[in-house]
Amino acid sequence: MFDFTRKVIVSSLLLAGSLSANYKEVSKVEIAQMEQLELFKKAQITITKAYDAGSLYILNISVQGNPDEIYLTKDKKLVLAGDVIDTSSGMKVSAPADVATIRGKEAFVYGTGSEEYFLFTDPECKYCKMLESYLPKIQDKVKIRIFYYPLDSHTNAKDLSLYIMNQKTTDKKITAMFDSTSIIEKAKNMKYSPAELEKLEKQLDEQIQIGMKLNVQGTPTLFDKDGKNTIWVNLLEKFGIEVK
Template sequence: MIKKLMGMMLVAAFSLNVHADEASLRKAIEATYPKVRVESITKTSYAGLYEVFLDGQIIYTDDKFSFLIADGRLIEPKSKRDVTGERLDELTKVDFSSLPLDQAIKVVKGNGSRKLVVFSDPDCPYCKRLEQKELVNINDVTIYTFLFPLEQLHPDAVNKSKAIWCATDRAKAWQDWVLNGQLAKAGNCDTSAIDKSAELGRKLGVVSTPTLIFADGKRMLGAYPAKDIEKAMSTTPAKK
């Protein structure tokens, strides 16, 4: 009887401790994110992790809310640092100085002091948006565009890439197309650079367009606003 009573007391104590942990965790979350509604908190069987259901999504954290895992990313709650994102930036860095820039279309804007590489598909709507809405607002930069046609998505992108590459003035032909929809007449020239760019992209893990690579080796995927591109370049030393 005594053993049974002690067992019941231990279960009760454990239950109270769990509820206390959940209450303190809820308080910590709401203090950090006051506008977030915490629906439920459940302790999992995995190394002290708690499942937190809030605002229609599940995150995982510890009892002190010293970190959170959401959408596969580890976040530091107080500073809002994306720890996974920072680590991914480091692991996917590119040696900018090793890039074969002679295989790219070179467009110089202003003094061209800053450097930017873009992997772009002529028929990619996001690539056109990047050029038309964002890059037009950035000055003093040299943009190296590697033609990276995604044939499975855009069957005519290879033909357009060849027409642009074989133009007398490649920079003008590229801008005429992405800015005004005017394609250069197809010509005959050595287009092996397009194949080499495709191989380079695969080597670097480029899977979508546009993919931007900055002089410090970090990359950005998608048609980001000009202000974000400017910010990324402002933290990048200029290279010749």
């Protein structure tokens, strides 16, 4: 078992070294051919989407109704399950998220720049707050669509998310986002009408469901306009900002 696991991990890292920066979606004809592989037929695997990443394919699959992501070598002889790591960025290689359908469903938009990003954040997340502390420095360069994704491990995250989303203007929402550490008691004790609370909880639940569909597993999670997962530190470094 150890030898097998080790071989899979080593193979994954070697493959990652020659991955293409831009993933090309595979045609339905080629997907149909992949589904004829003996393993896929036996396991009743359906491929929902596939991407050519250079030295391998990234496959979004459904196994008896359960979604998953696997990798197929270009010769179609080996399937890799688990994480494939890009050696240049340290990021997991993954199919791009479908962000086209979530525009307009964010809590609010931060920034007036031209570079678009999608941020899933938690008001009590330490690293989310670190990222927020640098946002004013890139406000004129980015347009970040903010989605709230409160984690169960953060006691006040839901109350804070609801409070921020309840602010009446974008400017007030942004101010509340930056001030979240100092408004905890106010957020916890906020009184909403039944209709207001129902509307806010529905909106927050929708954002959480969007995050789950995009496989958001922690915060902050940042996607670029093409749905590629982006490390927030790298985003800041791109604009010449050093994280301290």
